[in-house]
Amino acid sequence: MSLVVSSFAAAVLLLLALASPAAAFNITRILGEFPDFSTFNGLLSQTKLADEINRRQTITVLAVNNGGMGGITSLPSDVQRKVLAVHVVLDYYDTEKLGSMKNRSAVLTTLFQSTGQAANRMGFINYTRRATDGVMMFGSAEPGAPLMSQMVKSVMSRPYNISVLEVSSAIVPPSIGSGDNSKAHAPAPAHAKTPAPAPTPSKSKKPEKEGAPVPAPAPSDDSIADAPADGPDADGPAPADAPADDDDDKSSDDTGDAAGRVVARLGLGIGALLMILLSL
Template sequence: MSSSSSSLTLFFFLFASAFLYTPSNSFNITTILSQNKNFSDFNKMLSQTQLASTINSRQTITVLALSNDAMSFFSSQSVEENKRAFSLHVVLDYYDIKKLKSLSKKTALLTTLFQSSGQAKGKQGFINVTVNNNGDVMFGSAVYGSLLDAQLLDSVASEPFNISVLHISTSIPIMDPNNSDFIYTSSSPLPAQAPNDDDYEYDEPPSPPSSSAKAKAHAPAAAKAADTAPTASSSKDNSTSSASVINSSQLDLAFAVVISSFWLFMTV
């Protein structure tokens, strides 16, 4: 084999490797929460229920976290019960404070990890987020009759547009859609929005696509973001989606280059 052929093969190999290297999710929810002792109990609960690993396996996620003073109720529940409860606190999309306060209709139904578990009934797996006239962002179950009394307090961490961790005042309960008398109460309840589906924006992102379907999955997501989000936010979402499509194309190109390089190496 000549030195020129070896150099050419090495060049193609390095070129393909650069394209094939696609780093996995850079975030780790356990690491993020460990930087603030006020969320140590919530962090421990995510690990006990194995929700932490599920969150880390996602590419886009929002976690509604509870501080230690709001966690006492869950110490008496089983691990499985807590897993169900906190999977409702994991939204399958990226939302930071700016994006929430920019909702075009000031309210939306967000899809959670509990919805994707297959255990949710009716709208149990959705949460209602509403921006009040005074600017407060409130969360609650999307089940009819539920109250919006979990208030957004502040942002714990954010890595646009992969993970956002938001601090909320109290937990969001899993409501029974078949029992209209079962309404969660609190010391300072707020009325839920009128249960008219036309009043809400729906955000129902699919489960993470396989590598072969990323380009197809991100295209409709970008189109949906353009319809439902403000212009500035939409541009960022579309940019992220476009980048995903490019990455998928790069993978296909890199694979072809690797095959060609291997063939060249064998025939020289």
């Protein structure tokens, strides 16, 4: 029984060992069979992007022929790698799968999205199959980017590991070479905040120093307009002293009343004490 189990386990391991190389692919060798993609294939090797593609189990490559590579070869080398990564979709799509989509459109995730460098939806591709003629169009999912690249044909496919589709032109997100988008938009809120605190301290400090509700920018106009109406009451100390005198008078009256009540109570107590003594 143990020999049967061990033989079965060895057979399974052998099948797995044979199956793993069959599932793997080499994008450089695949594109090397088509001279029309020699420039695209060469850039995949130069940017080391071919190694990342070969490590994937499921992939779709949107290849551009030599005549349409001017939009990529004119870019700096670091930007070329990013743009090429946009042409690698992290799923399997062939013409049949794309043509059978119910909504005739989809947002596809690319290899550039997995790098963590994508911003503003640069790591996604918009796909749409036109209702008028059925042409399959591709374009960057970045806001404002047009659908300019159309599918030409299927180059090769190995369901469901790899599919190579030829597109008419390079898919370049508009701001992929402009640096970090988050830093580019950062100064706008910073400048918007700086003028806001400026008027706040000027208004809050002046009323505390002057002690008046009238704003500081126009004291002369307010004093001239209020002077005839207020007359002597305009002086600050006069109304401030008046309530102080009233408080002194009230306090003196209160002390006098308290003293009178004490004397009256003493008189009543003495009278009660005399009546008690007389009764004895």
